[in-house]
Amino acid sequence: MLKRCATLVTCQLQQPRCRYSSGASNAEGDAKARLGIIGVPFSKGQGKGGVEKAPALLREHGLVPLLEQVSCGQLEVHDYGDLQFGVDPIPTEAPEYSKIKNYGEFMGCNKALIRKVQQLLQENDQFLTIGGDHAIGFGSVAGHLQHTPNLSLVWVDAHADINLHNTSESGNIHGMPVSFLLKELRVFWQHAKLEQTAPVCLAADQLVYIGLRDIDPYEAYILNKLGIRAFAMDSVDKYGISKIIERTLDSLKPQNKIHVSFDIDALDKAVAPSTGTAVCAGLTLREGISVVEALRDTNRVQGIDLVELNPSLGNEQDVNTTIASSLEILKSICGYKRSGNFANIKMDLFETVKN
Numbered sequence: 001m002l003k004r005c006a007t008l009v010t011c012q013l014q015q016p017r018c019r020y021s022s023g024a025s026n027a028e029g030d031a032k033a034r035l036g037i038i039g040v041p042f043s044k045g046q047g048k049g050g051v052e053k054a055p056a057l058l059r060e061h062g063l064v065p066l067l068e069q070v071s072c073g074q075l076e077v078h079d080y081g082d083l084q085f086g087v088d089p090i091p092t093e094a095p096e097y098s099k100i101k102n103y104g105e106f107m108g109c110n111k112a113l114i115r116k117v118q119q120l121l122q123e124n125d126q127f128l129t130i131g132g133d134h135a136i137g138f139g140s141v142a143g144h145l146q147h148t149p150n151l152s153l154v155w156v157d158a159h160a161d162i163n164l165h166n167t168s169e170s171g172n173i174h175g176m177p178v179s180f181l182l183k184e185l186r187v188f189w190q191h192a193k194l195e196q197t198a199p200v201c202l203a204a205d206q207l208v209y210i211g212l213r214d215i216d217p218y219e220a221y222i223l224n225k226l227g228i229r230a231f232a233m234d235s236v237d238k239y240g241i242s243k244i245i246e247r248t249l250d251s252l253k254p255q256n257k258i259h260v261s262f263d264i265d266a267l268d269k270a271v272a273p274s275t276g277t278a279v280c281a282g283l284t285l286r287e288g289i290s291v292v293e294a295l296r297d298t299n300r301v302q303g304i305d306l307v308e309l310n311p312s313l314g315n316e317q318d319v320n321t322t323i324a325s326s327l328e329i330l331k332s333i334c335g336y337k338r339s340g341n342f343a344n345i346k347m348d349l350f351e352t353v354k355n
């Protein structure tokens, strides 16, 4: 019996070895891939305090060892701590920006993040940005774009976050980061001087949304006008998540690296209640995991954001549920296989049995 088991394992060694598959392959073959983590405790993109506590909380819940463990020893995780940032002045020539809440705080933080992400990519194969609210999606993706101009962005979210200063109903800048990234919308932000801080921008055809179900009217107009691919929850329900994943992968240029910006409110309230703008009828945890597994398996994911986990919202059970879901998403994107993997087992255990 045990002998058969040993044979079975030997035969199956043909299976591709486990490696941290979500990104650039490592030049030295067997060398571990490096993942750099940066915490961004920014909460000024919306009105609810508490979201700034998420990076420390995820670390307390063992984020770093967890990611090293699920990558079956193929990943070295480097935690760069939390981003330090200041406040930028509001451009005097743009009094309309004062309609946005905390523009100066937003720019101060994102400029620092743009620089930090470039450093992370010089020193690592992949990076993970932990928010904070989704306003930091601008700096994270913009920093990524300055390092790797050929980039596709998968924005997993209940919201499109593509408002402009003059279309936002709330004035909350966590509902706007995508508009700062797109080439086609730069003209609306001309006083932000983005050509100095983030000259490389994203083409609308390299953005895909998954999970949308709360889109403002002007956002719907922008998505339509720019022909942006958006798989809202009605499409997920109509076609099923596997079809949506297939269509997402088909739409990404195969030579491009991938940035996955995951807003935890993409998931259903039942599995992610502790978030500032929860919307019902979202992705199940299994659907969320399937999305990130498929992206990971392309071996092209180079940047990841996990945002909008707010431990000050809901009761203790809500917070624990939301932390657990966040960790499941991050585990899967960093290499955890639900189908199991044996790439890093000690083969000599089987040798002993055989003899």
Ligand SMILES: NC(=[NH2+])NCCC[C@H](N)C(=O)O
Residues within 6 Å of the ligand: 133, 134, 135, 159, 160, 161, 163, 168, 169, 170, 171, 172, 174, 175, 176, 214, 215, 216, 263, 265, 277, 308
């Ligand atoms: N990252 C988020 N959770 N964004 C929610 C944005 C909600 C709304 N569309 C707004 O602009 O205010």
Ligand SMILES: [Mn+2]
Residues within 6 Å of the ligand: 134, 157, 158, 159, 161, 174, 263
């Ligand atoms: Mn968002």
Ligand SMILES: [Mn+2]
Residues within 6 Å of the ligand: 157, 158, 159, 263, 265, 266, 277, 308
């Ligand atoms: Mn959202």
